[in-house]
């Protein structure tokens with residue numbers, strides 16, 4: 203990996219950061235920075251939008267125009283930014299609880315509209331910031347503070363959800379796969395339309411400690427041993443994650459569909475030309 | 483600006499459409515909304531009109547999303563607005579707070595209907611007045627305007643945009659079903675007679691700019707995303723750089739400034755209208771649609787020999803405390819008429835001193851009969867005569 207002058211991308215005057223040792227959020231953020239440095243984008247045009255949570259703190263460390271919004275609402279905020287100024291490169295960086303529990307409705311609609319933005323989700327299977335409660339991505343049987351007898355709710359399969367809703371680019375890697383994560387983020391950022399990257403990430407403090415992956419290192423070993431790269435023809439419906447089970451990783455789709463903006467511009471042209479014809 | 487954005491001339495239109503036209507005329511180019519009676523016509527008008535003037539209409543998945551989208555669009559550098567009614571207004575509350583904390587200019591039109599809950603979708607009410615003031619959690623000051631006619635829907639929506647940019651705060655236009663749906667004459671002036679909101683862009687270079695360092699009037703300057711200032715904006719308590727600061731001192735400093743930028747400038751924000759107040763012994767205080775009923779009641783009272791006057795609140799928040807305090811020393815009784823079970827009347831009572839306050843209330847559904855308000859004026863006059 204080419205070393206990036208971190209000062210260009212990170213508000214170093216805000217360090218040290220708040221994340222625990224062994225946490226994967228920093229790796230995912232670093233991957234995003236590396237991807238940005240390899241993309242053909244002006245940093246002045248890049249906007250990072252986060253919701254609330256440990257992962258949501260990324261906006262505060264990114265040295266770009268960055269917005270730390272409310273819990274779950276990064277995507278609609280980002281939608282306004284993008285439509286208000288289409289030249290912006292909008293990246294939503296947030297947690298699984300933020301994007302898929304409280305913010306799930308916004309995710310599915312932004313994907314449906316094919317809103318031109320990249321959503322990066324740090325999935326640590328838990329609500330980290332509030333101390334380890336179960337959420338919509340917590341695997342069955344996992345112990346959390348609100349599932350003391352083990353989680354009995356079925357979780358989302360995020361790549362499946364994203365694809366079903368119309369995302370044009372979907373990939374999943376773990377924070378062990380730094381090179382692949384960077385590559386996926388690069389492709390996602392370069393992609394026109396709604397792109398989604400899931401970064402499976404350790405939260406040793408409140409998830410791992412209760413589920414037999416007590417350290418960041420243990421999580422890395424687990425990811426290394428249990429990740430399975432998907433092959434051509436893989437059915438994304440099979441990408442669900444079980445506690446202690448295999449994690450399917452790779453690029454699930456890369457396809458094209460007109461974006462919201464494309465359709466809007468086409469409609470506006472039609473309106474304007476229709477009026478011209480009427481006036482003429 | 484495109485010619486099509488200002489429909490100069492005389493029109494016959496309802497208050498909802500006038501709100502949309504007011505926004506368009508002063509440069510609003512982004513609208514995010516969600517359908518709800520009796521505010522839907524604002525969104526429908528915007529959906530038709532914005533594409534004609536190069537703007538964007540987007541129907542969001544709910545009002546939470548609508549509110550966030552207009553905040554995002556504002557930071558992208560556009561003038562943005564949304565409209566809703568009670569249930570949607572409730573959903574917007576958390577993110578109106580985000581707008582207040584991040585000092586994001588935008589306009590929210592609330593065409594009020596009877597509540598609580600789904601209440602009376604098609605019938606009027608003024609039950610959201612305290613929610614407008616206090617509905618989002620935490621301490622803040624807000625600006626809210628109350629139109630009494632379609633013409634004022636047009637005028638006050640423009641005023642709302644001017645104020646929101648001046649003070650960097652979401653501004654609420656507190657209309658109601660009756661004003662929203664009534665058709666009346668609306669005069670739209672020529673484009674060059676329409677005041678335009680001005681974004682307070684940074685006047686210093688990128689290196690010396692401090693994102694939330696206030697100007698003299700306590701309002702900071704606002705770059706747009708993409709301008710190269712690379713600012714951080716957060717709903718967390720933050721310091722002048724915009725960086726999160728989780729301590730009592732930073733919080734005190736920030737919240738005081740957010741409150742004071744409105745309070746200290748309140749005398750510039752207030753818009754009031756007074757009639758018959760020179761010799762009044764009973765003063766009626768009303769706003770929005772109810773002010774029209776109150777005006778008729780005032781005339782009826784005068785016909786009966788009661789010297790009544792009317793103070794109409796055009797700006798409802800911030801509340802014109804000083805004017806009400808002085809008024810209370812001028813007259814012998816105060817009467818508040820409103821379509822709720824007693825909201826702004828409490829505010830009046832805070833500044834009325836020993837002057838008795840009477841109220842003519844209805845929980846919405848329909849406006850008062852002038853006679854109902856007159857009866858309260860008569861009661862007030864009688865009590866005042868005894869004291």
Ligand SMILES: Cc1ncc(C[n+]2csc(CCOP(=O)(O)OP(=O)(O)O)c2C)c(N)n1
Pocket residue numbers: 254255256257258273296297298299300301324326328329330331332337
């Ligand atoms: C409306 C609202 N409800 C609840 C919270 C409390 N809260 C803060 S962060 C969080 C969960 C964050 O979880 P996730 O998005 O998975 O991020 P992580 O901390 O794990 O990175 C919650 C519930 C809040 N801030 N706002």
Ligand code: SF4
Pocket residue numbers: 220221222224225226227256257326330331404405406407408409
């Ligand atoms: S609680 Fe978990 S997610 Fe939050 S910083 Fe610590 S390790 Fe990371």
